[in-house]
Amino acid sequence: MRRAAAAVEGPLALVPTMGALHDGHLALIQRARQIVGASGAVVVSIYVNPTQFGAGEDLARYPRPWATDRRKCAEAGVDIIFHPEAGGLYCDDHSTWVYEEVLSRGLCGASRPGHFRGVCTVVAKLFMIVQPDIAVFGQKDYQQLAIIRRMVRDLDMPVKIIGVPTQREPDGLAMSSRNTYLSPQERTEALSLRRGLLTARELWRKGEHAATRLQSAAKKAILKGNGITIDYLEVVNPKTLQPERHVQRGCVMAAAIKIGSTRLIDNIIFQ
Numbered sequence: 001m002r003r004a005a006a007a008v009e010g011p012l013a014l015v016p017t018m019g020a021l022h023d024g025h026l027a028l029i030q031r032a033r034q035i036v037g038a039s040g041a042v043v044v045s046i047y048v049n050p051t052q053f054g055a056g057e058d059l060a061r062y063p064r065p066w067a068t069d070r071r072k073c074a075e076a077g078v079d080i081i082f083h084p085e086a087g088g089l090y091c092d093d094h095s096t097w098v099y100e101e102v103l104s105r106g107l108c109g110a111s112r113p114g115h116f117r118g119v120c121t122v123v124a125k126l127f128m129i130v131q132p133d134i135a136v137f138g139q140k141d142y143q144q145l146a147i148i149r150r151m152v153r154d155l156d157m158p159v160k161i162i163g164v165p166t167q168r169e170p171d172g173l174a175m176s177s178r179n180t181y182l183s184p185q186e187r188t189e190a191l192s193l194r195r196g197l198l199t200a201r202e203l204w205r206k207g208e209h210a211a212t213r214l215q216s217a218a219k220k221a222i223l224k225g226n227g228i229t230i231d232y233l234e235v236v237n238p239k240t241l242q243p244e245r246h247v248q249r250g251c252v253m254a255a256a257i258k259i260g261s262t263r264l265i266d267n268i269i270f271q
């Protein structure tokens with residue numbers, strides 16, 4: 001990977017993914033290409049990073065459609081795919097970690113202990129290996145994007161971080177590799193997550209700015225979906241990710257739900 005990167009003369013963009021590529025990933029790849037231009041190179045990493053999965057999570061069953069991913073990358077004009085083998089990025093006695101200690105506390109960090117330690121560590125390792133000028137991440141993982149920005153700032157990593165808006169299916173469901181776990185029935189019920197977030201934003205646009213009332217309205221709409229439980233649903237400050245009581249323009253409502261054994265996340269910005 002280092003040799004391939006060193007041979008690139010123009011700017012280098014990295015798009016880190018866990019594979020099972022969908023149009024959300026492709027939007028990141030397109031944005032990367034737009035920025036680096038024809039003379040630059042786009043690197044897509046495909047690695048199901050074991051350290052960001054907790055015990056009992058879906059590491060073993062996470063989809064790994066390598067041949068399809070490779071074809072999609074070729075069609076999207078990706079210059080380099082970095083695809084380490086399963087344990088390939090970690091030595092057996094790996095013992096060095098990157099922690100972000102404030103933004104990682106709430107939301108997904110609270111329900112997935114150790115998750116963001118795994119994310120920060122693997123992204124830091126990818127930055128060291130690929131040494132990109134820019135790296136592109138999706139706003140669907142809003143907390144992850146905020147944490148990566150903080151890590152890069154705090155550790156003086158010479159990488160520019162670019163965020164790309166959430167890409168959705170025509171019916172509004174946020175694209176996710178985990179959507180493949182959903183049965184047709186669950187796929188229909190899952191739409192209530194987006195509906196709940198839209199309900200809250202409509203109410204806000206009509207003048208309701210109390211977080212508690214926006215949250216209850218969103219929860220009520222989400223729970224209309226059969227078999228759904230809410231992991232968390234919060235309104236947070238877009239930078240600090242601290243809960244907000246009075247919801248101003250730019251605040252983010254972020255939610256995680258479980259439907260059957262599948263965990264899905266989404267968010268909406270009040271604007």
Ligand code: AMP
Pocket residue numbers: 016017018019024025027028136137138139140141164165166167168174175176177
């Ligand atoms: P993943 O493969 O799920 O780890 O995601 C790799 C990158 O793609 C992350 O930066 C995600 O935020 C981004 N991503 C995933 N789904 C979407 C989506 N629906 N829209 C935009 N970006 C996404």
